[in-house]
Amino acid sequence: MKKSLVKVLTFGALSLLSIALLSGCGKKEAKAGGAGEVYVYNWGEYIDESVIKQFEDETGIKVVYDLFETNEEMYPVIEAGAVKYDAVCPSDYMIQKMRENNLLAEINPDNVPNLKEIDPKYMEMSKSFDPENKYSVPYNWGTVGILYNTKMIDPKDAPKKWSDLWDEKYKDNILMQDSVRDAFMVALKSLGYSMNTTNEAEIKEAKELLIKQKPLVQAYVIDQVRDKMIGGEAAIGVIYSGEMLYIQNEVKDLNLDYSLEYVIPEEGTNLWLDSWVIPANAPNKENAEKWINFLCRPDIAKKNFEYITYPTPNKGAFDLLDPEIKDNKALFPGDDLLKNSEVYQYLGDEVDSLYNEAWKEVKSN
DSSP: OSOOSSSOOOTTTOOHHHHGGGOOOOOOOOOOOOTTEEEEEETTTOOOOHHHHHHHHHHEEEEEEEEESOHHHHHHHHHOOOOOEEOOOOOOHHHHHHHHHBBBBOOOOOOOOOGBBOHHHHHEEEETTTTOOOEEEEEEEEEEEEETTTTTGGGGGOOOSSSGGGGGGGTTTTTESHHHHHHHHHHHHTTTTTTTTOOHHHHHHHHHHHHGGOOOOGEEESSSHHHHHTTOOOOEEEEEGGHHHHHHHHHHHHOOSOOOOEOOOTTBBBBEEEBBBBBBTTTTTTHHHHHHHHHHHHHHHHHHHHHOOOOOOHHHHHHSSSSSHHOOTSSSSSGGGTTBBBOOOOOOHHHHHHHHHHHHHHOOE
């Protein structure tokens, strides 16, 4: 859910038929194939291209690789079952929805010995949507925070709270995420509520707060936050932590006369986790487990981190990183910075409708 989709790479392992699925139409009938295939469904730009080839070379298993852009695009494809995938990489709350609707197969830990490389704290985090750690294996994680321009905002006046995004002095210089759950997370956290609230009155209060903020907002965007902030087009924006390594490198390479700093607000934030799962109708379950086990290997997880730049939950890979990367608090914040933070939960279709209707009101005002 948290990765850049401005570009989509064409992997050597991708068939032309796979590329046609980029829009998520889900009309391709994936053949079950033999023991030498694995059908993978993942976000765009969410794996190092060479990793796919290396897996094929080492295992002899052919990877058929398709892309989706949102959890909501992916879910009906898996639910319909016409396209049978072996390994899929949804986000936390969607894994919960898939589990509750019996769309997932249990992963055999004996077939994923590299599971031991996942830091136990991320396995514990997973329990919020996979209580017994039976159905998912963490792939990437991160936070949502505030990015600010040091030329437009003096660091001594740096934002510390979500409520700072309602400050009149930032009028027309605020970038908000064009995402119902992320936008409401900002408002709910600033009000002191859980971002997983099902309370209609709290959702309504958050809606009114977002409507009040709207005249101050320059734009509701997703991937463009990164590029607008690098270009000095806005002073402050809501962004995913995984963008930070790219941003910091770009600022350095462009020799800009300002820096872009990342803050995790005091009220707490979204701790998100994307994980690998195996659909209940997977035609090649053992090959899916081999795929997941391969991605949990420290050297492979490190290679993926260097390409994706989103924080890895793989402790073996983390140990292989350069000290300055491990000490980067925007990417790997300490537990003290994560207090009051939560993982998104699936709230049910009825509550989802409440949020969606409230978001429509915010956008239409």
